[in-house]
Amino acid sequence: MSNKRAAEASSFPVKRPRKNADQDADIFIDNEDDVIPPSPPESPSLLPRGATINFSALTRRLAEEKRAKDRDVSGLTSLEMHRRQQDTLVSHIFNEQDFSWLHLKADHTSRPIWISPDDGHIILEAFSPIAEQAQDFLTAISEPVSRPAFIHEYKLTSYSLYAAVSVGLQTEDIIEVPVPDSITSFIRDQTLSYGKVKLVLKHNKYYVESSHPETLQLLLKDRVIREARLFSIQQDNSIKATTFTTSKAPVKGNLVIPGAREPKKDDSTSGRMPGSGSNAADTNLFTSVVGVESDDIEEDDDSVHAFEIHDSKIDEVKKRCDELKYPMLEEYDFRNDTVNANLDIDLKPATVIRPYQETSLSKMFGNGRARSGIIVLPCGAGKTLVGITAACTIKKSCLVLCTSSVSVMQWKQQFMQWSNITDRQIAVFTADQKEKFAGDSGIVVSTYSMVANTHNRSHESKKMMEFLTSREWGFILLDEVHVVPAAMFRRVVTTIKAHSKLGLTATLVREDDKIADLNYMIGPKLYEANWMDLAAKGHIANVQCAEVWCPMTPEFYGQYLREQSRKRMLLYCMNPNKFQACQFLIRYHEERGDKVIVFSDNVYALEAYARRLNKLYIHGGTGQVERMRILSHFQHSPKVNTIFLSKVGDTSIDLPEATCLIQISSHFGSRRQEAQRLGRILRAKRRNDEGFNAFFYSLVSKDTQEMYYSTKRQQFLIDQGYAFKVITHLDGLTEMPDLVYKTRDEQIELLQSVLLANESEAELGSDIRASEGDLAGTVTSKDFGPTKFQRTTGSLNALSGAQHMSYIEQNKSANKKLAREAAPRHKLFAKREKDKAAARKDARASGR
Numbered sequence: 001m002s003n004k005r006a007a008e009a010s011s012f013p014v015k016r017p018r019k020n021a022d023q024d025a026d027i028f029i030d031n032e033d034d035v036i037p038p039s040p041p042e043s044p045s046l047l048p049r050g051a052t053i054n055f056s057a058l059t060r061r062l063a064e065e066k067r068a069k070d071r072d073v074s075g076l077t078s079l080e081m082h083r084r085q086q087d088t089l090v091s092h093i094f095n096e097q098d099f100s101w102l103h104l105k106a107d108h109t110s111r112p113i114w115i116s117p118d119d120g121h122i123i124l125e126a127f128s129p130i131a132e133q134a135q136d137f138l139t140a141i142s143e144p145v146s147r148p149a150f151i152h153e154y155k156l157t158s159y160s161l162y163a164a165v166s167v168g169l170q171t172e173d174i175i176e177v178p179v180p181d182s183i184t185s186f187i188r189d190q191t192l193s194y195g196k197v198k199l200v201l202k203h204n205k206y207y208v209e210s211s212h213p214e215t216l217q218l219l220l221k222d223r224v225i226r227e228a229r230l231f232s233i234q235q236d237n238s239i240k241a242t243t244f245t246t247s248k249a250p251v252k253g254n255l256v257i258p259g260a261r262e263p264k265k266d267d268s269t270s271g272r273m274p275g276s277g278s279n280a281a282d283t284n285l286f287t288s289v290v291g292v293e294s295d296d297i298e299e300d301d302d303s304v305h306a307f308e309i310h311d312s313k314i315d316e317v318k319k320r321c322d323e324l325k326y327p328m329l330e331e332y333d334f335r336n337d338t339v340n341a342n343l344d345i346d347l348k349p350a351t352v353i354r355p356y357q358e359t360s361l362s363k364m365f366g367n368g369r370a371r372s373g374i375i376v377l378p379c380g381a382g383k384t385l386v387g388i389t390a391a392c393t394i395k396k397s398c399l400v401l402c403t404s405s406v407s408v409m410q411w412k413q414q415f416m417q418w419s420n421i422t423d424r425q426i427a428v429f430t431a432d433q434k435e436k437f438a439g440d441s442g443i444v445v446s447t448y449s450m451v452a453n454t455h456n457r458s459h460e461s462k463k464m465m466e467f468l469t470s471r472e473w474g475f476i477l478l479d480e481v482h483v484v485p486a487a488m489f490r491r492v493v494t495t496i497k498a499h500s501k502l503g504l505t506a507t508l509v510r511e512d513d514k515i516a517d518l519n520y521m522i523g524p525k526l527y528e529a530n531w532m533d534l535a536a537k538g539h540i541a542n543v544q545c546a547e548v549w550c551p552m553t554p555e556f557y558g559q560y561l562r563e564q565s566r567k568r569m570l571l572y573c574m575n576p577n578k579f580q581a582c583q584f585l586i587r588y589h590e591e592r593g594d595k596v597i598v599f600s601d602n603v604y605a606l607e608a609y610a611r612r613l614n615k616l617y618i619h620g621g622t623g624q625v626e627r628m629r630i631l632s633h634f635q636h637s638p639k640v641n642t643i644f645l646s647k648v649g650d651t652s653i654d655l656p657e658a659t660c661l662i663q664i665s666s667h668f669g670s671r672r673q674e675a676q677r678l679g680r681i682l683r684a685k686r687r688n689d690e691g692f693n694a695f696f697y698s699l700v701s702k703d704t705q706e707m708y709y710s711t712k713r714q715q716f717l718i719d720q721g722y723a724f725k726v727i728t729h730l731d732g733l734t735e736m737p738d739l740v741y742k743t744r745d746e747q748i749e750l751l752q753s754v755l756l757a758n759e760s761e762a763e764l765g766s767d768i769r770a771s772e773g774d775l776a777g778t779v780t781s782k783d784f785g786p787t788k789f790q791r792t793t794g795s796l797n798a799l800s801g802a803q804h805m806s807y808i809e810q811n812k813s814a815n816k817k818l819a820r821e822a823a824p825r826h827k828l829f830a831k832r833e834k835d836k837a838a839a840r841k842d843a844r845a846s847g848r
């Protein structure tokens with residue numbers, strides 16, 4: 001819905017000039033009918049700036065205004081009401097589409113859904129008592145666009161209908177309820193061809209299969225598909241293949257394919273076959289279709305036809321079929337697969353999967369086979385266990401692909417935790433470890449890049465790849481599918497032969513346009529959970545989200561207006577008011593007993609904040625041992641309640657102790673990053689405590705580009721039902737003792753140091769190793785080359801006047817302090833250190 005954010009934010013008190021406003025009331029209520037602003041904001045989606053908040057005054061004013069409104073409303077005709085409403089703030093958002101003055105039908109409570117006949121948008125009143133039943137059905141047939149608390153919006157698309165058909169719904173099931181004619185015909189049109197074509201892997205060969213011969217005939221008319229077809233002389237026990245080169249027409253049981261005739265040998269090379277009659281060409285194409293014994297692959301179909309396609313063309317064919325509106329379903333009849341060895345894997349008796357995990361799996365295994373597709377669950381909702389349960393159901397060799405080597409180890413550990421798999425049956429393939437499982441079947445966990453990158457492979461890696469590519473996999477599990485570059489995916493999908501694929505993700509969004517590609521590369525979205533539902537049921541934490549507007553100081557803003565874009569970013573990150581807001585929120589939440597993570601993509605800002613506020617920090621350059629030490633202190637020490645993380649902490653971090661997030665710098669408008677970061681507190685241990693709330697703050701420098709990015713970033717979460725409060729004033733901030741950068745001089749000093757900072761410091765990419773790496777620091781310089789940038793804070797500080805004693809005192813890194821406090825080292829290491837120091841001293845002395 002357009003202007004969602006504005007609508008959400010507008011329910012918060014925002015100060016605006018208005019007639020008769022109480023002088024002492026520091027608030028403005030902009031969603032009340034009788035409060036008429038002198039003029040609408042410049043743009044309906046933008047809120048006025050300069051607002052402040054005062055909660056007690058707000059409550060008072062709301063009560064007063066409600067009383068006043070009740071009085072006014074009595075006695076007004078509906079037309080008068082309408083006129084009044086036309087003048088309200090909400091009305092200008094909806095313009096002519098403000099139908100709030102219309103009367104509702106008497107039975108409106110039993111009609112919580114409206115379907116737009118023009119574009120397939122579906123609006124659901126989520127507050128209706130019967131909404132829950134409708135939600136499951138709507139999620140199965142349409143894309144959830146936005147699901148805030150009261151009104152949900154869905155959209156019927158060709159992909160969503162494809163997904164509906166692939167989980168077993170028929171056209172008639174979908175249009176059983178009364179829908180506008182235009183929508184009925186859209187659904188019919190779209191679903192007519194869905195589910196008719198399958199991609200089947202049999203004996204390490206791919207076949208396009210259908211029980212509708214005319215469909216295969218039609219597909220073979222397409223050049224891309226025709227060229228991908230493999231002409232091979234193939235005959236085995238299960239597949240009777242007939243191609244141009246054979247002397248017989250294709251037969252399948254008693255099926256005699258009409259028009260089949262003996263082809264001439266020459267035709268095999270030309271791809272054409274002479275025929276007689278008007279539909280000779282079609283007939284010829286048809287004769288190239290391979291007949292497959294029905295009970296080998298399709299028990300319930302009377303006749304199944306297929307033709308083989310080239311392994312390397314799988315992707316193209318899938319894409320083409322998608323474009324032709326014949327998307328290929330991939331289903332794996334694992335129970336009847338006698339060719340691939342079974343894997344002895346089961347969930348441990350103590351493992352209990354949650355209802356939504358079960359629902360998502362039922363979409364995959366609904367018809368007794370494994371459907372390929374994507375399951376979307378919120379961060380921290382337990383996607384790993386869903387994947388493991390799927391592997392335990394299929395019971396064939398399984399390849400798991402993740403985005404980082406830490407995730408690899410986590411997946412292995414989770415497999416061992418939840419299932420009875422033994423260490424010998426599960427292997428990892430990373431830059432450091434290249435293992436194979438023992439026996440005929442097993443599990444391999446690896447990263448996308450290990451499998452997809454073809455350059456500079458070591459001998460061991462090559463052998464491992466042969467192991468992976470030479471066999472048929474029952475199942476391939478694809479973690480975090482939304483982040484993998486399409487080209488990498490393509491390579492994985494074409495090199496690894498798997499009967500079924502399951503993609504897992506929390507955020508099926510990307511800022512590029514590539515999300516649709518996943519539909520044909522993996523399969524349709526099988527299930528998408530509702531974040532708010534899971535939060536209501538205690539599976540993930542309830543989170544209060546807020547955007548804190550921090551005005552720029554005049555000096556910073558003046559400079560901001562003069563600077564080029566990269567430095568601008570550094571200026572809005574380092575804004576002293578943001579610094580102070582961060583300090584205030586950390587203090588406030590630490591005092592409440594929260595554990596706080598502060599995120600900053602910008603490493604310069606991250607270090608500057610952490611040092612100044614005397615907190616521990618981790619970024620791409622932080623060594624493995626140090627990371628572990630910091631994380632462990634955060635988890636177990638009551639003295640360490642706040643840590644600063646760069647984007648290394650966006651994913652692959654499981655810190656259930658964390659209950660509050662503060663974001664000071666982020667990756668532009670990335671909706672995915674915002675959701676992933678929120679995910680760090682969704683798994684809060686204390687989530688089931690009575691009245692527990694986790695907190696997510698995004699600190700934004702006012703009147704800067706950051707405001708725009710912030711709005712964009714929040715969109716995904718808003719669509720999931722999160723409401724971002726806008727906080728324009730933090731009560732008690734100015735009275736806080738030890739407030740940093742309180743004086744103008746200090747602020748100017750800070751500005752100087754920012755101006756002296758290297759341009760590259762402003763880049764989010766300066767945490768280059770971090771962006772590619774992962775929290776536990778398995779990334780080595782070998783993997784990504786030497787660190788690109790070196791910070792020389794010492795000299796910069798000196799230049800910016802930071803040599804002032806108190807500043808230097810504060811500026812000591814808490815990381816170093818912690819390192820010194822770390823457990824005393826073993827005598828042997830201590831001696832070695834001593835020897836090394838002595839050697840260094842000698843070297844210096846000798847001038848080397």
Ligand SMILES: Nc1ncnc2c1ncn2[C@@H]1O[C@H](COP(=O)(O)OP(=O)(O)OP(=O)(O)O)[C@@H](O)[C@H]1O
Nearest residue numbers: 352353354378379380381382383384385506679683
């Ligand atoms: N059925 C279950 N019973 C008990 N604990 C569970 C269950 N499912 C998941 N969990 C726990 O919930 C936590 C989050 O699970 P997991 O790491 O798989 O989430 P995720 O969805 O992959 O999150 P992210 O997207 O952030 O990586 C883990 O600690 C996991 O052990």
